[in-house]
Amino acid sequence: MAVGTNPDRVGMRFRLATLLLPLLLAPGWARAQAPAAQPAAATASASVIPQPRRWQPGEGVFALDSGVSVLAPRDARSREIAEFLRRSLADDHGLWLTAGDARTGRVIELRLDAAIGGDEAYRIEIAPQRVTLSAAQPRGLFWAVQSLRQLLPPGRAARIELAAARIDDAPRYGYRGHMLDVGRHFMPVDFIKKQLDLLSYYKINTFRWHLTEDQGWRIEIKRYPKLTQVGAWRTEADGRRYGGYYSQTQIREVVEYARQRNIMVIPEIEMPGHASAALAAYPELSCRKQPIEVPTSWGVFEDIYCAGDESTFEFLQHVLDEVVALFPAPYVHIGGDEAPKARWQESASSQQRMRAEGLKNEDELQAWFVRRIQRYLAGKGKTLIGWDEILDGGLGRDAIVEVWRGEEPAARALRNGNRIVVASPFYLDRANSDLSLEKLYRTDFAAGPGFAEHAAQVLGAEAPLWTERVTPRNAETLLYPRLLAFAENTWSGSGDYAGFQHRLGEHYRRLDAWQVSYGPESADVASYRVERDPVKRLWRVHAQRGFDDLRIHYTTDGNEPSATSPWFADTLELIPPGTLKLTAFRHGRAYAHSRAYTLVSHLGLDRAVSYSLPAHPRYRGNADTATLSDGVLAGDDHADGRWTAWNGGDADVSVDLGAPTRVSALSARFLQQAGSWILPPRALQLSTSDDGKHWTPRAELALDVDAADLRQRILTPRLALPQPLRARYLRLHIQSYGALPTGHPGAGSPSFYFVDELVIE
Known part of the structure; x- marks a missing residue:
């Protein structure tokens, strides 16, 4: 799966969220780390997930303690399941039950019963002296064990009381x-x-x-050892x-x-497409027979297994x-x-x-x-x-x-x-x-x-x-x-x-x-908004947390935050530039990847920026023009809210420095992500003006853009003036790449160009 279309019609499998439908069967569980000791529960909690089909309460309770025996049929899988139950009860609750053949006393009995329909169906019967787990097949017997485990409250205890009940259950889909x-x-x-x-x-x-x-x-x-060596x-x-x-x-x-x-x-095992790693190891399996690198970016790649060669x-x-x-x-x-056919065509x-x-x-x-x-x-x-x-x-x-x-x-x-x-x-x-x-x-x-x-x-x-x-x-x-x-x-x-x-x-x-770092039910773990306050001349970070007990630990030197790094909950104010890293922590452990923001100071910081062509409404930064002069560099995600984009057409981006200022160069950042229809411009021109009306061209730069290069990267072209001069206004003319070329999945459609911070020296 990969990006294979323009960013306004996102084509990744994970973006496409409409569907339906189903398939077959399988089995599993073990070695959970037991929580801290807790007193025995007086009543078993009916908290089984997935919810059983039928649940009928009974009378009385079954006392589960180390005096209970576990009985099982003599076949190998049933005995394996019984041993799994014993070990799980020991790990989860500190209860070691005996394995034996005694039919008297309090027992948990695993039983194979052909009358229970369905390979994964099962029945649980809890009575004061006996818990019976029944199924026609071992698969169902194992699910009965898992449901029994869920009936027990978390925590270690010398004795747990299970309320009498009968459960009859089977899945909708295999x-x-x-x-x-x-x-x-x-x-x-x-x-x-x-x-x-x-x-x-x-x-x-x-x-x-x-x-x-x-x-x-x-x-x-x-x-084929090079598959893993390379x-x-x-x-x-x-x-x-x-x-x-x-x-x-x-x-x-x-x-x-x-x-x-x-x-x-x-x-x-992917075929015929999504095979770049294999073709990097054995390029003779491709149609072009040329060496390639294992990609570092995401997308759909043209090189696939060659269908015409028997060696494939x-x-x-x-x-x-x-x-x-x-x-x-x-x-x-x-x-x-996602197997492009261009290589097969040639x-x-x-x-x-x-x-x-x-x-x-x-x-x-x-x-x-x-x-x-x-x-x-x-x-x-x-x-x-x-x-x-x-x-x-x-x-x-x-x-x-x-x-x-x-x-x-x-x-x-x-x-x-x-x-x-x-x-x-x-x-x-x-x-x-x-x-x-x-x-x-x-x-x-x-x-x-x-x-x-x-x-x-x-x-x-x-x-x-x-x-x-x-x-x-x-x-x-x-x-x-x-x-x-x-x-x-x-x-x-x-x-x-x-x-x-x-x-x-x-x-x-x-x-x-079990130290599972689960996420919120309807929110992201943490999302951030970094903005520039031009009045206070500082950057402000706003964090939206998915959990109230989440802490945002941070560093300002580019190092990875740890649980001992300084932290904030909702808002952080920073004055000096640098590399800010944010990591969400919960329960003392990192809950998400670090988010890095590079904060830079330059002559255009906090200055007004204007466009000759309206930016694309979906990609115009956090506050229209602010992201091109806020000192916060965008990352490699085109949808992170920091990029400003145009879809076709040339644009002039002008900066008002407020007063005549000595300048020597301007650099801008452009994203290349050809699989998502995003290409750098063909050329740039830098002009200056004293009044914002009459412009003098000062520097030009042609960019060598390869639309077939599917690597995701950020280009930072720099236009240097022949010699420093004083100017109040600077204008960057951006010449769009234009229509996507023949052979591209979007051939003929206008390409996007994504622009970030205009750094003025």
Whole structure:
């Protein structure tokens, strides 16, 4: 997934939030860190998430203490589940229950009962002398254990009383998934295990591991060592070598950890697009056969696997051979999305492939590519899953389609006979302020055209987390509590939000005990507004906090804030320039990435700025013209409120220095993000004036702009006067790049140019 269109019609998968639809099955949980000791609860709290289908209270209580025995059927998986229960009770509450065969005394009995319908269905019966957990299959038995755990109050206790009750439960959908993108930002194994613990606790049964991307190849393939030697690493703008990968031993470890917790792990190996990291390692797999770098920016990249070369398929088949040996799940996800066809159009071998196969266009060539991989996977006993682009050009009905582009691809997949999974309403990289907990909870993802007629093809839903701007530091603020709402939506439906909120209150205590850095329900963790006060001649920072107990720690020397750095709650005033860094802390740990602001002083600071052409209404800074002379430099996010933009047309930007002033140069900052239609200007001209009416050109600069360069970067051209002079007014004439060139996805449309601070020397 990536930016592939102009910034006014944002085309990222996480921006597209309209959709519907579902998929299959899985299992999981363990090693939660126990909270501080608490007295035993007199009554068990009915705070189960997802909400069970039926709940019938009984009479009396069951006393849970170390005198209770755990009984289980003799099969290996049931005994494994019983041991998981024992260890969980020890970790969570300090209660070590005995494992035995005694049928007398107080017992928790796990029982396999074929009369309980459904692979994941279960029953819990709590009576004064016995707790019985029943299911037809071990999968259901494990979910019964997880529900029993949730019935117990947090904290250590020598004795806990469970109110008598009967619970009968089963999920609405068999596929309840979470996808984690580790390609853009690598996530350590311990972090992934922690998430598997939480997914399992809330009965999310599928973990889809997005292991390859343009920005990083994360899985060891022994036959092709350069995939991890080269493709797993990138050189960031500051020179850092960044990346990482999972050894095959680690992959097996994670898959086994998930299996024990009832979770199926599905690998995603992207093809034919989003393959830059692989092509950086093995450029011969591309159509141009030219070396490329592992990208450091986000977007859609032109270089993809070359469909005309047999060596491409030899490579992919060897890779898949090693992948399927590591993942016992019956599915392999191949991505299949956002694959530009320009390289195939210029490739002799790809064009020859089209002629040989009788294909009319490059969309049909991609469909042929997908079907060939599908046949290979079928020969390995695996079913192919792909994003809904795999429908374009024709698709066999055996593939599973993951829908992200809206109702039309969903309806088309259902008509074609494909099973589907719905993802787009649940993109968790969307801000909490955009996709609130309540909005996610109430989403009816299977209400679109054709769903009722093809209900059996709707397998479930998935909540992806794309990581362009996500690392382990802030991931949990986006995952939780929204994954709890997603779990209930896909398991039991979304009809009782008030009840869910009531139960969620109890679960916040559990999340706190497990040191989960969950986010606010409908706000961002922290957002900032930095403004210049021209009267007091200082910068003022306003913080909007998602939690009342959040502290904003800061530094002014560019160093990373720590929990011991000075802090403020709502407002901070600063006088000297420098590099300001802000980090939100809660419960003594960082809750979000640092936000850096470079504050600069120059001759144009606080001076009036005017434009000859109105700025784009969506991108005109925080206060119209103020951002070009407020001394606050914009970052690399075009939508951060600090950039001023124009969409086509040349503009004159004039600065009134207030009085004749000795000046020697002017520099401006321009953003390049070609995948989002943002290009620097073609040329700049600097003029001066004494009266603001009569202008004298002083310096010119032509910029060499490559519209095919998809790197995200900031250019800072500097126009120096032949010699210093005195002037009151300066004017920068900006010549737009103009229409996007042939070969660009937006060819013919006017490009944007984004401008920041005019620094006058």
